[in-house]
Amino acid sequence: xxxxxxxxxxxxxxxxxxxxxxxxxxxxxxxxxxxxxxxxxxxxxxxxxxxxxxxxxxxxxxxxxxxxxxxxxxxxxxxxxxxxxxxxxxxxxxxxxxxxxxxxxxxxxxxxxxxxxxxxxxxxxxxxxxxxxxxxxxxxxxxxxxxxxxxxxxxxxxxxxxxxxxxxxxxxxxxxxxxxxxxxxxxxxxxxxxxxxxxxxxxxxxxxxxxxxxxxxxxxxxxxxxxxxxxxxxxxxxxxxxxxxxxxxxxxxxxxxxxxxxxxxxxxxxxxxxxxxxxxxxxxxxxxxxxxxxxxxxxxxxxxxxxxxxxxxxxxxxxxxx
Amino acid sequence: xxxxxxxxxxxxxxxxxxxxxxxxxxxxxxxxxxxxxxxxxxxxxxxxxxxxxxxxxxxxxxxxxxxxxxxxxxxxxxxxxxxxxxxxxxxxxxxxxxxxxxxxxxxxxxxxxxxxxxxxxxxxxxxxxxxxxxxxxxxxxxxxxxxxxxxxxxxxxxxxxxxxxxxxxxxxxxxxxxxxxxxxxxxxxxxxxxxxxxxxxxxxxxxxxxxxxxxxxxxxxxxxxxxxxxxxxxxxxxxxxxxxxxxxxxxxxxxxxxxxxxxxxxxxxxxxxxxxxxxxxxxxxxxxxxxxxxxxxxxxxxxxxxxxxxxx
Numbered sequence: 001x002x003x004x005x006x007x008x009x010x011x012x013x014x015x016x017x018x019x020x021x022x023x024x025x026x027x028x029x030x031x032x033x034x035x036x037x038x039x040x041x042x043x044x045x046x047x048x049x050x051x052x053x054x055x056x057x058x059x060x061x062x063x064x065x066x067x068x069x070x071x072x073x074x075x076x077x078x079x080x081x082x083x084x085x086x087x088x089x090x091x092x093x094x095x096x097x098x099x100x101x102x103x104x105x106x107x108x109x110x111x112x113x114x115x116x117x118x119x120x121x122x123x124x125x126x127x128x129x130x131x132x133x134x135x136x137x138x139x140x141x142x143x144x145x146x147x148x149x150x151x152x153x154x155x156x157x158x159x160x161x162x163x164x165x166x167x168x169x170x171x172x173x174x175x176x177x178x179x180x181x182x183x184x185x186x187x188x189x190x191x192x193x194x195x196x197x198x199x200x201x202x203x204x205x206x207x208x209x210x211x212x213x214x215x216x217x218x219x220x221x222x223x224x225x226x227x228x229x230x231x232x233x234x235x236x237x238x239x240x241x242x243x244x245x246x247x248x249x250x251x252x253x254x255x256x257x258x259x260x261x262x263x264x265x266x267x268x269x270x271x272x273x274x275x276x277x278x279x280x281x282x283x284x285x286x287x288x289x290x291x292x293x294x295x296x297x298x299x300x301x302x303x304x305x306x307x308x309x310x311x312x313x314x315x316x317x318x319x320x321x322x
Numbered sequence: 323x324x325x326x327x328x329x330x331x332x333x334x335x336x337x338x339x340x341x342x343x344x345x346x347x348x349x350x351x352x353x354x355x356x357x358x359x360x361x362x363x364x365x366x367x368x369x370x371x372x373x374x375x376x377x378x379x380x381x382x383x384x385x386x387x388x389x390x391x392x393x394x395x396x397x398x399x400x401x402x403x404x405x406x407x408x409x410x411x412x413x414x415x416x417x418x419x420x421x422x423x424x425x426x427x428x429x430x431x432x433x434x435x436x437x438x439x440x441x442x443x444x445x446x447x448x449x450x451x452x453x454x455x456x457x458x459x460x461x462x463x464x465x466x467x468x469x470x471x472x473x474x475x476x477x478x479x480x481x482x483x484x485x486x487x488x489x490x491x492x493x494x495x496x497x498x499x500x501x502x503x504x505x506x507x508x509x510x511x512x513x514x515x516x517x518x519x520x521x522x523x524x525x526x527x528x529x530x531x532x533x534x535x536x537x538x539x540x541x542x543x544x545x546x547x548x549x550x551x552x553x554x555x556x557x558x559x560x561x562x563x564x565x566x567x568x569x570x571x572x573x574x575x576x577x578x579x580x581x582x583x584x585x586x587x588x589x590x591x592x593x594x595x596x597x598x599x600x601x602x603x604x605x606x607x608x609x610x611x612x613x614x615x616x617x618x619x620x621x622x623x624x625x626x627x628x629x630x631x632x633x634x
Contacts (some may be wrong), residue, residue, distance in 0.1 A: 005329060006329065006330060008326070015328055015337045018327055032354065037365075039361075039362030043363070045376070047366070047375070048376045053375055056375065056377050056381060059381035060381055062385055062449050063385055063388060064446075065447040066385075066388040066391075066449070066452065069447065070392070073455050076463065077395060080459060083463075084402055084405060087406075088405065090473050091409050091412065094417060094473065094477065098480065178416060189620065191488075192623075193487075194627040194630060195624070195627050197622070204419050205419065207422060228563075272422065275617070277483060279420075280420075
C-alpha cells in the first residue's frame with residue numbers, strides 16, 4: 001500500500017496528490033505545546049504541593065518567628081521610647097536647674113541634612129536659600145570675630161617676638177567645649193540668681209585635674225583662703241605685654257610666689273575653694289588691668305568649629321559657678 | 323473542517339478515503355499525551371534547575387517585607403540607644419562633674435542593674451534580626467533604669483545645692499539708694515562710743531531711720547529682741563554654717579521662728595543700742611566665726627537687678 005495521499009479537488013474534478021498541510025501541522029504542534037504547558041504547570045503545582053525544599057523550610061520558620069516576636073519587640077520598643085521620652089524631659093529640667101538656660105539641641109545639624117535628603121524638588125529652593133542666608137550670616141560673624149581678633153592680637157613688627165609670651169594655652173588639659181560652664185560678661189550669679197559681671201570664664205572640670213599656666217611668666221600672687229567665699233585659693237601670673245592671668249578656686253597650689261613659669265607648666269589642681277558651687281577653674285585674663293574675654297585666646301588650640309561654637313554659646317546668658 | 327484525504331487502492335483501482343480505526347486513534351492520543359508529558363517533564367527539570375519553587379518565591383517576598391520591618395525596628399533601637407548615650411554623657415561629664423558627684427561606673431551602665439532579664443529565644447527563633455533586637459532592647463531597658471535612678475540621685479543633689487545657694491547671704495541688706503555711708507572697716511578699730519580699740523565684727527551701713535532691711539538669704543529667724551550693744555537685733559540662721567545679724571534696728575518686721583526668703587523685709591534701720599546715728603550693723607558668721615560681710619554683698623549689682631529680689 002502506498003503512502004501517497006490524495007485529496008479531491010472539486011474545481012478540477014480530479015484526485016490530486018495532497019500537498020504538505022502546513023496549517024494542520026502547525027495546529028498540531030501548537031496543540032502539543034499547549035497541552036505540555038498545561039502539564040508543566042500542573043506538575044509545578046503538584047511538586048510545590050507535595051515537596052518542601054530546605055530553603056522553604058528555613059524561610060517558613062523565619063517568617064513564623066518574625067510574626068511571633070514582632071508584637072513583643074514593638075511593645076518593648078514602645079516601652080523604651082516612652083521611658084526615654086520621660087527621661088529626656090527630666091534631663092532637660094535638670095539641665096535648666098543647673099545651668100539656668102535651656103539645653104541646646106545637639107541634633108540640629110543632623111536634622112538639616114535629613115531634611116535635605118527627604119526634600120521635594122520644590123523644597124530645595126527654600127532649603128538652599130536658607131542655607132545661603134545662614135552662610136552669609138556665618139561669614140559676617142567670621143568677619144566680626146576676625147576684627148575682634150585683629151584688635152586683640154595684631155602685633156607691630158617689634159611685637160612679634162612677644163607673641164610667644166601671650167597666654168594662649170588653655171589652662172586645663174584636654175579641654176572640650178562642653179566644659180565651658182559660663183563665659184565672660186553678663187551672667188547669672190549662682191547665689192542671688194541675678195545678672196552680674198562675670199570677669200572671667202568658668203571651666204568645669206573634675207576635682208583634682210591639673211591646671212596649667214596659660215603662658216610663660218612669673219607668679220605675682222598666691223592667696224590661700226579656706227573659707228567658702230571669695231576666690232578661694234588662687235594664683236596670679238604676670239606675662240609679657242601687660243597680660244595677667246588668674247586661676248581661682250584651686251584645690252591645691254603647686255607653685256610659689258615669684259616663681260618663673262613656662263607655658264603649660266602645672267600650677268595647681270581644680271577644686272571648689274571659695275564661693276564655688278561646683279568644682280571648676282575660674283580663669284581671668286587682664287591686659288593692663290582691664291579684663292578681656294579669655295575665649296579669644298583659645299582659638300589657637302581649638303578647631304574652628306569648636307571655637308566658633310564656644311563663642312556662639314557664650315552669647316547665651318548662663319549661670320556662673322562663681 | 324479538515325479535508326478528507328484519499329489513498330489510491332491499486333487492488334480496487336479506486337481512491338478510497340482514509341479513515342482511522344479507534345485503535346489507531348487511541349495510539350495517536352497516547353503518543354500525543356506522552357510527548358507532551360515528556361516535554362513538560364523536561365520543562366520541570368529545567369525550571370527546578372534554574373528557578374525557585376512557587377512557595378519559596380512567596381515566602382521570600384513575605385520574608386523580605388518582614389525583614390524590612392525589622393530593619394526599621396533595629397533603626398529605631400539604634401536611635402534610642404544614641405539618644406540615651408547622649409543623656410548618659412551629659413549626666414556623667416557635665417551634671418556629675420558640676421555637682422561633684424562621681425560618675426557612674428561604665429560597668430554599672432552596661433551591665434545594668436535594672437532587673438530586666440535577657441529574653442531567651444527558642445532554637446527556631448534564632449534569627450539575626452530578632453536576636454539582635456532583643457539583645458539591644460534588653461540592654462537599653464536596663465540602661466534606662468540605671469539612668470532613671472541616676473537622674474533621681476541628681477535631682478536629690480540639686481535640691482541640696484539649690485538650698486545651699488538660696489540660703490547663702492548674697493546681697494546688700496539695704497538698698498544702695500538709701501545708703502549714705504559705707505563703713506568698710508572690718509576688724510580692729512577705735513570704737514566711737516567706748517573710745518577704745520575693739521574688734522569690729524561687721525560692717526556699718528548708714529541710712530535714714532526706717533530704711534527697710536532685707537534678709538540676705540533664706541533661713542530661719544532665731545532672735546528678734548534687744549541684745550545689749552546690738553540694740554534691737556535680728557539673728558538669722560541660714561543653715562550650712564551661715565548666720566547673719568542685723569543690729570540697731572528701730573522696728574522688727576519678723577518674729578523668731580519665722581522662715582524668711584532672701585529679699586524679705588525683716589526690719590527697719592534705727593539707732594538702738596550702742597549707736598550714735600541711725601545705721602545698720604551687719605554681720606556674717608561662718609561656722610560661728612565672724613567673716614567680712616563684703617564677700618556677701620555684691621555691691622556692684624545693678625539697681626534693676628537688685629529691685630528684682632527685694633519684696634516689700
